[in-house]
Amino acid sequence: EVIEREIEAMLGLRDRREKDSELYKIANEVFDRTTRETLAYLHRRGKIEALYGVISTGKEANVFAGVDGDGNRIAVKIYRTYTTEFRRIWEYLAADPRVGYLPKDMRKLVFVWTRREFKNLQRAIKYAVRVPEPIIFRNNVLVMEFVGDELPAPRLKDVERELTREDFEELYDFTMSVIERLWKRGDMVHGDLSEYNILLHDAPVVIDWSQATVKRNRMSVELLKRDLRNVINYFGRKGVDVDDFDDKFRELIG
Ligand code: ATP
Ligand code: MN
Known part of the structure; x- marks a missing residue:
């Protein structure tokens, strides 16, 4: 079938025949028909030339490394259309005043979830928060700027052992300024910072x-409290002279 061959080509399988690769296994397991069609569409539009590696496999999404038609590196976040997180996703979307109609069908609900993440990235950029630049979304697939050099950039958690007190202090100031800028200027909260x-x-x-x-x-x-609490606790454990939670909370809310 045409789409099958297109997906194989995108994954580099036509030449390599590495059908036992991790990439192939994950693609085979999580790419349902809609996802394959969506990827094929983005491929035809030059938005995804190839996917060549798995960056992360999660409960609700997998993130792949790839390149676009111009050779730029991209990160492609592909939400599972079947997820055990359905209830949580539904609750979060139902509370968001920007989201109008909520589809009953899980697959379509995941499309709304994907679009909302894309819009959130655009909104965060507007308030000068450094995020991967959103490039395009369609259905359950979000294409964004790849953050990293050869390899994807590490998470703070991955490199915390190599950091000094001064590094943590700088990162704390950065993170707190993100929370403040988002809330005060952007009327926005990350919710999982x-x-x-x-x-x-x-x-x-x-x-x-x-x-x-x-x-x-x-x-x-609630989400603001969660972010503040997580960030203050984490950096406090790393020896940073952190703000008092209640003071900071009142300062933001008041
Ligand atoms: P998890 O449940 O593991 O947190 P998630 O579904 O919440 O995953 P993300 O946190 O957005 O998804 O991405 C998962 C991982 O993929 C990140 O921890 C990061 O390592 C990597 N990643 C995500 N976006 C990018 C990007 N634009 N460039 C490079 N790596 C990325
Ligand atoms: Mn994450």
């Missing part, structure tokens, strides 16, 4: 904007 969602490249980059939302969301204050 932690050492797992900060990549260290030339400068720190904040990723994973799927649960981010706007201040008007009735859950936003």
Whole structure:
């Protein structure tokens, strides 16, 4: 079938025949028909020339390294269309005033979730927060700038053993300024800001904007508290002279 061959070509399998590669196994396991069609569409549009490696496999999405038609490196986040996270996704979307109609069908709900992450990335950039530049989304596939050199940039969690107190202090200031800028200027909250969602490249980059939302969301204050608590606790454990949670919270809310 045409689409099958197109996907094989994108994965470099036509030439290599490496059908036992990790990439092939994961693609085979998680690319359902919709995903294959979506990838084939993006391929025809030159948005994804090839996928050549798996960066991360998660409960709700897999992230791949690839290149676009112009040879630029990209990261491709592909949400699973069948996820055990359906309930959580539904609840988060239902609370977001930007989201209108909520599809009953899981697959379509995941499309809404993907689009929202894309919009969140655009919005964060507008408020000068460093994130992977969003390039295009379609259905459950989000194409963005690849953060890294040869290899994807490490997460803060991956390199914390190599960092000094001064590094943590700088990173704390960076992270706190992201929280403040998002909330005060962008009317926005990330909602899952932690050492797992900060990549260290030339400068720190904040990723994973799927649960981010706007201040008007009735859950936003809870999410803000969660981010503040996680960040203050983490950097406090690393020896940084962190802010008092209540003071910071009141300063932001008041
Ligand atoms: P998890 O559940 O593991 O947190 P997730 O579904 O929340 O995964 P992300 O956090 O967005 O998805 O991405 C998973 C991992 O993929 C990240 O921890 C990071 O290592 C890598 N990654 C994501 N986006 C990029 C990017 N643009 N460039 C390089 N690596 C990336
Ligand atoms: Mn993540």
